[in-house]
Amino acid sequence: MVLRYKVLIVEDEVPVRSRIIDSVDWAVIGLEVVYGAGDGQEALDFLEDNQVELILTDIYMPFIDGLELAKRVRESNRYCKIVFLTGYNEFDYAKEAIELNASKYLLKPITKAELSQVLIEMKDELDQDIEAMKNLNKLEGEYEKSLIFLRDKLLFDIIAGFMPSNRIAQACLNLNCDYTSNYYRLGILEVCNKSSIGQDLWAEDYSLLHFAMFNIAKELFVGDNEAKVLLGDQGKLFVLFTSATSENFEKSAYDCMSELLNTIRHIYKMPLTAGLSSHYEKLSELKYAYEEAMSAIDYSVIEGINRVIVTADIEGTTPMKHQKMDQAMAEIVAS
Numbered sequence: 594m595v596l597r598y599k600v601l602i603v604e605d606e607v608p609v610r611s612r613i614i615d616s617v618d619w620a621v622i623g624l625e626v627v628y629g630a631g632d633g634q635e636a637l638d639f640l641e642d643n644q645v646e647l648i649l650t651d652i653y654m655p656f657i658d659g660l661e662l663a664k665r666v667r668e669s670n671r672y673c674k675i676v677f678l679t680g681y682n683e684f685d686y687a688k689e690a691i692e693l694n695a696s697k698y699l700l701k702p703i704t705k706a707e708l709s710q711v712l713i714e715m716k717d718e719l720d721q722d723i724e725a726m727k728n729l730n731k732l733e734g735e736y737e738k739s740l741i742f743l744r745d746k747l748l749f750d751i752i753a754g755f756m757p758s759n760r761i762a763q764a765c766l767n768l769n770c771d772y773t774s775n776y777y778r779l780g781i782l783e784v785c786n787k788s789s790i791g792q793d794l795w796a797e798d799y800s801l802l803h804f805a806m807f808n809i810a811k812e813l814f815v816g817d818n819e820a821k822v823l824l825g826d827q828g829k830l831f832v833l834f835t836s837a838t839s840e841n842f843e844k845s846a847y848d849c850m851s852e853l854l855n856t857i858r859h860i861y862k863m864p865l866t867a868g869l870s871s872h873y874e875k876l877s878e879l880k881y882a883y884e885e886a887m888s889a890i891d892y893s894v895i896e897g898i899n900r901v902i903v904t905a906d907i908e909g910t911t912p913m914k915h916q917k918m919d920q921a922m923a924e925i926v927a928s
Contacts, residue, residue, distance in 0.1 A: 597625040598719050599643075603636045603650035603662065604629070604678070609701070613649065613678075616705045623716045633657025637665055645673065647715050652679040672722060674715045678703060744770045749823055752779065752831060754880030761876055772821075774835035776842055776872045779882035780850040781890060782806075782857070783829045785864040785898045803828050806857055813853055820849060833879070842872055843903065850901045858899060866893040867901040 600619065604610035610629050619626055627645060630636040634656045636648070648666065652659035663675050676697040696718065697711050747764055750756040751772075756764060765772060807824050810832065814820040823831040832853065834846040850867050858865055868889030870882035889902040896902050 597623055598646040598716065599627045600624050600647045600649065601636060601639065601645040602626060602629045603631075603633065603648065603654070603659065605631050605651060605654040607631070609651075613708070617709055617712060619712075622709070622712050624712060633659065633662035633665075636662055640666070646719055647674045647676070647712075649676045649678055652677050674718060676711060676715065740768065744768050745823055748772060748821065748833065749825070749831070751876055752823070752833070752879045752883050754883065758877035772833075772835075772876055774819075774837070776836045776839050776874060777876070777879060777882060778834040778836075778842065778846045778872050779870045779879060779886050780832040780834065780846060780853075780867060780901070781825065781829055781883070781886040782810075782832070782850065782854055782865060782867040783825075783827070783890060785866050785893070802861070806830055806861075809857055809860065810853055813856060814849070836872075839872060843869075843905075847901055847903060854899070854901060864898050866890050866898045868892075869901055869903045871904050 597620065602610055602613055604613065610631075614626055614629060624647065627643065628636075628639050630639060632654045633650070636650070637657065648662075650659040650662055657665075659677055659679070663677075666673055666675065674696040676699065678699050678701055680701040696715060699707070699711065747756065747768060747770070751761055803824065806828075807822065807830060810822040810830055814822055814832070819835045821833040821835075823833070825831045830853075832850065834842070834849065836842045836845070847869055850869055854865050854867050857863070868886035870885035870889070873879065873882050885904040889904050889906075892902055892906075893900075896906070
């Protein structure tokens with residue numbers, strides 16, 4: 594199907610306007626005249642509810658002239674092609690037309706051949722603009738995908754403890770991402786006894802199932818600005834929960850992790866376990882949340898599988914306690 598660009602003709606002299614419209618085989622060129630206006634004001638009224646790609650306009654007209662029309666059009670549309678048709682061969686007009694990013698400035702009377710040639714040139718330029726825009730959109734899409742990957746990679750590195758604390762703020766700034774919150778909890782979900790499952794979907798395609806679980810988690814938490822899902826290593830899923838307040842934070846995070854675990858179990862019929870950390874107040878402390886959640890998963894040997902284990906349920910020393918001991922020792926040394 595041949596793409597036709599919409600054309601607006603603006604000319605106050607009706608016979609001239611009619612000759613322009615009737616002298617060209619617009620469809621053959623790939624253009625379509627959608628309206629003929631008698632002055633700039635009528636053209637602006639039409640453009641309020643309609644979009645065109647090419648405007649052919651006289652300069653000297655009553656009410657609003659062609660130059661003022663072009664100024665108004667350029668305020669909201671820098672891609673529309675504008676061709677001035679005028680009998681006034683004055684430098685000031687030509688100069689202002691150039692400043693308004695006019696595509697052409699032609700003197701009347703213009704021949705059919707001249708007009709057709711100009712219109713063909715405009716059609717070619719519009720084609721090139723669209724192709725350039727497609728390439729730009731594609732490039733922007735690829736950039737956005739890369740940015741999402743890099744932001745997720747940064748958050749993974751923070752959680753795993755690969756990112757030094759003193760570099761976290763600058764790294765977030767560089768990627769224009771904001772993970773700051775008052776409180777954090779980390780949930781980790783993974784498949785139990787993967788080697789014993791046998792010739793099922795997991796054994797057939799580990800990576801595919803891991804990604805499918807990730808998509809389920811993303812769909813489950815879609816629209817939830819307080820939960821961030823990440824692909825972890827070795828088939829794990831990370832869910833970072835944030836909250837402005839500590840009130841009911843543990844219950845809400847626990848309920849979300851339980852729903853995730855039960856949803857994936859229902860679909861794939863696999864043994865799962867999940868760990869949920871205590872709350873932390875700094876991004877740099879997420880490495881302790883990671884250790885806590887992993888310790889909770891390890892505790893499934895005692896507590897049992899197919900459930901979410903909260904760090905607070907585990908007896909003994911936790912990474913959070915180790916962290917506080919480390920801080921206390923650092924303060925003693927500093928004093």
